[in-house]
Amino acid sequence: MYDIRPIKASRRSAIDPFRAMDVLAEANRMIAAGQPVISLAVGQPSAPVPKPAADATRRFLDVGHVGYTDALGRVDLRSRIAHHYADTYACHVGIDRIMVTTGSSAGFNLAFLAAFDVGDRVAIATPGYPAYRNILKALGIIPVEIPVDSSDGYILTADRLAACHREAPIQGVLVASPANPTGTVTPREELRRLVEFADRETITFISDEIYHGLVYGEPAASALEFSSRPIVVNSFSKYYCMTGWRVGWLVLPPSLVRAAERIGQSLYISAPELSQVAAAAVFDAGDELEAVKADYVRNRAMVTDALPKLGFADVAPIDGAFYAYAGIPEGYGDASELARTILAQCHVAMTPGIDFDPERGERTMRLSYAGHPDAIREALDRLAAFFG
Numbered sequence: 001m002y003d004i005r006p007i008k009a010s011r012r013s014a015i016d017p018f019r020a021m022d023v024l025a026e027a028n029r030m031i032a033a034g035q036p037v038i039s040l041a042v043g044q045p046s047a048p049v050p051k052p053a054a055d056a057t058r059r060f061l062d063v064g065h066v067g068y069t070d071a072l073g074r075v076d077l078r079s080r081i082a083h084h085y086a087d088t089y090a091c092h093v094g095i096d097r098i099m100v101t102t103g104s105s106a107g108f109n110l111a112f113l114a115a116f117d118v119g120d121r122v123a124i125a126t127p128g129y130p131a132y133r134n135i136l137k138a139l140g141i142i143p144v145e146i147p148v149d150s151s152d153g154y155i156l157t158a159d160r161l162a163a164c165h166r167e168a169p170i171q172g173v174l175v176a177s178p179a180n181p182t183g184t185v186t187p188r189e190e191l192r193r194l195v196e197f198a199d200r201e202t203i204t205f206i207s208d209e210i211y212h213g214l215v216y217g218e219p220a221a222s223a224l225e226f227s228s229r230p231i232v233v234n235s236f237s238k239y240y241c242m243t244g245w246r247v248g249w250l251v252l253p254p255s256l257v258r259a260a261e262r263i264g265q266s267l268y269i270s271a272p273e274l275s276q277v278a279a280a281a282v283f284d285a286g287d288e289l290e291a292v293k294a295d296y297v298r299n300r301a302m303v304t305d306a307l308p309k310l311g312f313a314d315v316a317p318i319d320g321a322f323y324a325y326a327g328i329p330e331g332y333g334d335a336s337e338l339a340r341t342i343l344a345q346c347h348v349a350m351t352p353g354i355d356f357d358p359e360r361g362e363r364t365m366r367l368s369y370a371g372h373p374d375a376i377r378e379a380l381d382r383l384a385a386f387f388g
Helices: 019-032 051-063 075-089 103-115 130-138 158-167 188-200 254-267 273-282 286-310 335-346 373-387
Strands: 098-101 121-126 142-147 172-176 204-208 231-235 248-251 323-327 364-368
Touching (some): 019 335, 051 273, 098 103, 098 254, 103 130, 103 231, 103 248, 103 254, 121 130, 130 142, 172 188, 188 204, 286 323, 286 373, 335 364
Parallel strands (some): 121 142, 172 204
Antiparallel strands (some): 098 248, 231 248
């Protein structure tokens, strides 16, 4: 008999779990068992896919053929994206710089692989989206985490980035605005300073703009307004309500287009053609999408009013996206245990901050208010009863 041993997992797989997805999985198991769970755990719009996208999908399916596309994506979709930059940001972006991706997740993979080598150092703000850190580590790239908190409005500034670079040179920086988990927006002039510093120091600047469109004050600026060098990552998941369609895009500097295309050809072949057809049409859904955003505005007001009354502290500025990030009420040991207790007793799913900040996150929690206003109201009522 052979001694059959388990296959050993690679060292590169030794990354932290994406705990928000673990919470969602547990919530889904409870829902399947008939329990009335309301999820505030993940950033997923509850609204259906907009009608123009659904109609375009049906028409395309009637043709009866869905196939591969070029690795860079369908020309009609890339053209719509280019027009979006002209209309929204007054930026000229040629379609030759646009690559359609299998969601923003594939966009980050392609951007990191095209721009960085093993051992390169890439700065990110903490708290921040955990997949940044996890993907970088899995690819052998070193995430350099720069802590931000309520004292600086949860914003990574050019001064902080410069200090980090002086301490030990970095090859890249990733800035999200609006940010996940905090919802904060980097002010236009600060974003300009960050981009210009990166250009001067030949640091590759990656701008996560997937929550653009979901800003409740002055519109968020695109990094492309200040330079042609940044890599921009965007997605149809959030503002456009197309999470499960797995389609996003990159805007690349000319020098990286062919590199990203080559990698994409082998890793993904192409983003799903049906999703690309829907994405091109969703640009015609402006009124419908703004109505969904109006629900987020109502939800934001409810959450902003409720959190201090529930005992949450140091609430991050809720400038955009659909998240609230705050310190947990006094008297509770850690956020992970509190999240488990709330899910079990209140049937409300929330994400502990340890997902976003490995060092300080057990004192914080993230709530997503992307659901229907009635569901958000009910969740807040349940939390009020729990915290008493």
